[in-house]
Amino acid sequence: MKVNRRSFLKSAAGAGVGLSFGGLGFNLREAKAAAREFKLEGSREYTSICTFCACGCGMICHVKEGKLINLEGDPDHIVNEGGLCSKGASMSVIPNSGERVKTPLYRAPGSDSWQEITWEEAIERTAAALKKARDEHWTAAETENGKTYQVNRCDAASIVGGAQVHNEECYLMAKMARTLGLVYVEHQARLCHSSTVPALSGSFGRGAMTNSWNDLKNAKVILIEGSNAAENHPMSMKWIMRAKEAGACVIHVDPRFTRTSKIADIHAQIRPGTDIAFLGSVINYVLENNLYDKDFVLNHTNALLLINKDFSFSEGLFSGYDELDKKYDSSSWSYRLDGFGKPLKAASLDDPACVFSKLKAHFSRYDIKTASGITGIPEEKIRLIAETYAKNGPGTVMYALGMTQHTVGVQNIRCFGVLQLLLGYMGKPGTGINALRGEPNVQGSTDFALLFNYFPGYLSSPTHKQQTLAEWTKSYGTFRAKFFINLLKAWYGDKASASNDYLYGLLPKMNANTNYSIYRIFETASEGKMKFLYIMGQNPMVTSPNLNLVHKGLCGLETLVVADPFMTETASFWEKPGTDPKTVNTEVIFLPAASFLEKEGTLINSSRMVQWRYAGIDPVGAAKSDLEIIDLIFTKIRDMYRNEPSENAESILAAFWDYPKQDMAEAVLKEINGYDLKTGKLLTGIAAQKDDGTTSAGNWLYSGIFMNGENLCKRRNNRTDPSGLGLYPEYAWTWPGNMRILYNRASCDATGKPYDEANKLVWWDAAAGKWAGYDVPDVPAAADGPDTPNGQRPFRMSGEGLGRLFLAKYQDMEPSGAPRDTSYVTADGPMPEFYEPVESPADNALHPSVQINPCLKYPRMPSMQLIGDRREFPYVLCTSSITEHWCGGVYTRNVPWLNELVKETFIEIPVKLASKLGIKGGDSVNVRSARGEIQVKAMVTERIQTLIINGQEVTVVWMPYNWGFKGLSTAASTNLLTIDAGDPNTWIQETKACLVNVAKA
């Protein structure tokens, strides 16, 4: 008898075979009697996502009688495959910790203690203080050069936080903040990866990690720079090791020999802050030795486009520099255009006016000898790295805060963009630039724009110069204006229409010339201008640089509100050792927040994968989710304004805000996904959005997260991977449109044929007349083939549609003459240039007259922002984190197991320096910078070697920054030492390179 599998399974399946022991003559009376003595108890399991780095590891939690009794790695999770790092594995402590704050607390001005208050009082006080700040410091309009602009904003109230909370919470917080007229809206991304977004979006069109954790396995060479991935993104190692098993070479460039270096094939110790010199020399090596991918460069980059004749670079400065304002006029950084406004193309890469030639000339100064002198990396090692990386593709880059936290942070990362485009390491498996985001939902909090300069979906915040949507569109193009209209429809509902400009006029307008970053929140607070600050899930009294200034700012506030599961150094800043609480007149409201294990919603990991967290246990004590807290605050303020009409309340009263108490997170996610307002159905994707007010979407990037009513981020299919490349298209959901590898059109040649047939992602299917693939093709329109303009836009989110080696000023125009899209231009040059850190042990070897980033504006507050001199502070301090503790330590320092592993702040000192200073391992040492001094224990180590920089010895020391004066483990805060000088593009601070002195205590 022949049977096929299907018929066999059909006939064989079904209920059991149907036998019973009783039927076979066995006596079951005793078994039945015994069973009756057994007591069955109920419990349940639910999945969650880890709350530390943005690997986004899955967890399975087991709950019995309302208590979390076990937590383990989710074996079905595509990133961690059942593993967890020491932090993640210890999280069962969190809901059971005696350190959790269980009721709202109030600290009155001048008081030395907390008092318990009810939620009603806490919300009432918070709303009242926020309303007071608005009403007393409302700016309806401001005048510039005799012209008055409506600005509808309050500069005296601010919001900080979001990387720890869910997308829905970030979204509602952004919606609340903007409808309240706040512009000081910030969070940890400003301090960690703010430089990533402009660098990557400038280079490629989007500001996110291009590939995925799983895709690391496809690389043949991996360059890890400015990241200790083994400690800070432990699960990335799973995929790096898989690549190594397949023969990949790992290169690690870092100031220390770390756990990551240990698994690397090549390690280079670099002086902090000199990455552009190093990468510049690698780029130069690639160009000089013709190691670039010519086909890729010609077809997928702007290499052939002709640059404006007025562009120049000389002695560290690009054309257009204004020394007085420390800024560039970027008009000469542009293309030569044809009559239709399109860039002119050179006939070959040899044309001296084309981007490629400009690039080649620019980087020709970065010879290996010069780079070695600046960075301290031996010449032969730079050569080895350049050779290895260029000749062993596909190659991928992994980086973290070692690259971002510099006054040249954006240009550091731009170097990666240039290098990857030259080598053709973009859009293909095992390539790309992997920005290792460091907080569990920092990608989401960035997507949802808890940053002053964005609205959700990276829509630029309106400034006073963009009084209407049409004016905004003139700056940013019709492509993005459509998304803005959908956002306004989500925020204002039926009240927003074409006839009232979708209520764009109600939005707060930043002053275009003002910096509203988190640093300015504390600076303006210390000047008495900032009155109110709300913080959720962030601990700036540990994580921000120059902590004495942060403390002064907190002391200058009228009201501080902190929502967190544990007491933080920020909330209890008035208890900081050495502070007299009587002198601190800030009232503080502490709102006990539910931990990540106690609430549901989505978060997005570093590789843009949106996942659903279930809530398996109730919040501890009276704690509430941030979602509920935000809802309570907004509705309370709205009620206050309803009862007391005011001219600054129009936006609040117009906002659509009506969320169900049950399943609120999913309801908010649906608003984010968006609706067809005619049918009431959820939008099926970005393409379904319209610009006529008939659709809405709270964040255009997230449209399509629901499909046929299914919440796709709940999907857990870890077995379907047709490509074998680790794409897992049915596991959770990635933006945009479930695309796993960004810019995958660039994995094909101009004709749409994959460069690597054996590892293909997408391709042009001529027979079907559309782009097809294992991944969602990253093309403007699936049916627009290679013979159409849209078929040649591998980097379609940039104005040019090309990878940008040179960040030219450019607007892509529609046939109508209206701007379609605008390409991003960095403030400090269209190509990366090396500048020394603000505090540096060396002179700039490339151009001594331009020592530091010429666009840098620092100090902003000279009395609180002293700059150390190398004679007084001879050593370079680099700071970062460790596996066992995370960020501000609020969670990890309340876990006894983790404290046993690493209990306090310490300093790693090279053996040579320790010997010179008479310091032994375990000795107490004083570490002093121009901003502060702390005492910590010394770890004398070989992991850092003294460097020779242009003939001079330079010593680097290193410290973790995770401690403060609260929690179960207390120790000195390293950030009392660090500098808050910031990159001119995003103001991110130079935490990775400042000067200190060290002495035995």
Place this chain on the structure above:
Amino acid sequence: METIEKWVEKRPFLKEIGLLYKEAAQIAEQALPSLSLGIAPSEWEGLICGKEPVMEHIKNALAEKAGCLLENLCSGLSETEGLPERFREGCRSITGVSGGDKSFYRGIIFAVAAGEKALNNAVPIDSEPLARFLAWNAVRACLKPYVGDIAKGCEKSGYDKPLCPVCGKEPPMAYLKKSAKGRRRYLICGCCGSRWLYKRIGCPYCGNSDQKTFTILETEQEPGIRADVCGKCGCYIKTVLEPAGPAEEEWAWLHIDILCSERGLKKRGGLLDEERL
């Protein structure tokens, strides 16, 4: 055998059933050298992802080997003191019907393995359940040396269905196996004894994956097992937490099935349906 004794020592109410399995195991062990199906470890992946069911490929060899064992089981168990007389009588009856013809036993195995509903009228209708029961035990014993290879083959081939990759039956049990990839869930076939990797959370019977609808039933007296209950279809699957002795065999948890049955929960898969008593 020792592990069965220890198991029963702690659970005396399973003494009689434990004896059956102990004796059956002894008979199988004696026959083990002759039971090899001659399938190399690397062959399973191909068999599992082939167009035809695995059983279609192996049923001839299986009928040959398991048929011999079935004969031994019938004759050996019919003489085992301590087993219920009705059971022993049934064994004798089958032996008698066979007339010593080995092809008779092969036919039973063949029919069972092929998923045929009736045993071709080979045995009296009264003896059919027992013949089926013993036949599956014989099949299981023959496949026991290959269980690890089958599981690996399933994993390599990406087999992710809730039905046994070898015999197509629904699994009555699962076990959580500690591994470098966390505690992974393997489903266990109650008939042929195969195991295969399956998603950790989700109902293998109705496909429900809504986490809010699942509950777990545990008992302090038996910390090594739990019942994972699907609120959508009302079925449960016994999940072994501490593999030890016969813990991965269905009979060892008869009392858990009885408990679940008394709760009104539905059992699916396996040889035994005690809730129907």
